[in-house]
Amino acid sequence: MKQASWKIAALGLGIALAAPLAPGQRTASAEYDAERKIKLSGPVVKIDWTNPSAFIGINVRDASGTVAAWEVEIGNPLDLEKSGWRWDSVHIGDMVNVDGFPARGPELQAKANSVVLARTGAKLFTISSKPAVKTASQPAPRWPGSHVRLGPAPGKKGYWGPPSSTVLVETGVNVPMNKDGLLVNISDAGKVAPFQPWAKALYEYRQRTLFKDDPYNRCIPPGGVRHFQNPYGFQFLEQPEIGRILLFLGGGDRNWRIIYTDGRPMGQKDDLVLTYYGASTGRWDKDTLVVDTVGFNEKFWFTNGGLPHTEALHLTERFTRTDMDTLRYQVTVDDPRTYTRPWNGGWTIRWVPDQEIQEYFCEENAESTFLSNGSGGKYQ
């Protein structure tokens, strides 16, 4: 009886091992090899319409007649739905042709550049690009007799959406890298920020290993500046009457920050419980909200691209709404244990009018993948 129980325990262990590693939002550079192209054709056998990435499963027959089951990532369901696509835009049994690039590992998995319905030639799951927002088309809304509002005007809705850049590089430095922060030339590493030697070596290691250890891939919260680098947005809720601003984050673990604007001093590291988002205090400098944040733990990467930090990290963020549709984000990174001097970076963020942040949870995909097949191929 005891032996039988252990066999069942081992079975449970095996099933759990076959499940993905609480995956979610892997950086594409870590998962796919953009240098290789792949063409796949076959019938759709599965549709997995879940956050953060939707997949279709297709059976691909090779020249010898052998059939292989491929998983094809087609995009984020929220983005797809904004472009008019639904889970039933393709049906089980439809023949499709896929152009894309394959996973870096041995899994039969690919990321689609295009999916074409064979019988009609129609392109499926294309993301429509929105027209560029005209700057200064409308002035930023304001509090009566005071500074600009960082949220919507009364009676309106909206949130801050896609950033103009998804990487953090010292201002004035032009270093070619992809949207995940993967350098085109590893020899440029030293230009990205004023690293201490150990930090540069660790940064180069993370680059060379294609971000395989990125905690974000396991849904660890995107603290630091990283939550402003994802496409799912954020929203300010200003509460001047009680001296605080709440910052709701749409991506990652859908968390929040509290920025105290009641004049309290910035927290001291020794008095703080170290967290992913740190402890923030803010003040207004004319129309710019200046936020100081300390008290970060070391369990996450604070930006895309793998730049290191320590518990000594102090971020000074400056949020300036230059017009209705544009938020200028500037950050000073001060971590004397990691960098030789404070340094600056930043980007702009676009207003998404008349919408709320859409529901997004990093955990969602982990669960659905576990339930759907447990093959372990999709996100390992």
Add this chain to the structure above:
Amino acid sequence: MRLRAFYWGCLLTFLSLVVPSFAQQGHPLTGTWNGDWGSNPTQRTPVTIVMSWDGKDVKGIVNPGPDSSTTLVTVDVSNWTVRFETDMKDASGKMVHVSADGKLDDLGSYHRTISGTWHQGAATGTFKLTRE
């Protein structure tokens, strides 16, 4: 009974997968390292080193407790080799000089390791430390 065993199997594996999610991502040497040293595979002496990075130096405490000693840790980040040097009490209570040279492996892993050669007094052996 069988169901309970199944649940335990899943739970243990889940925990083993979740733990790496909380890896320390700052200076790779920061943290508590446990392991042992010895001149052969069967006779090993436990070693714990707690290391911290203050922005200039990595400082270590060897075997924290009444008989602890501090060690300056030098690291060559070009190849992630690490050297410890300290004076500490041996099993008989006599002070001996200890030096160890090792290599930090699997830099991004929560359970990264340092392994290499350990010199303690006249004895020489191997050591392996794993970050807890």
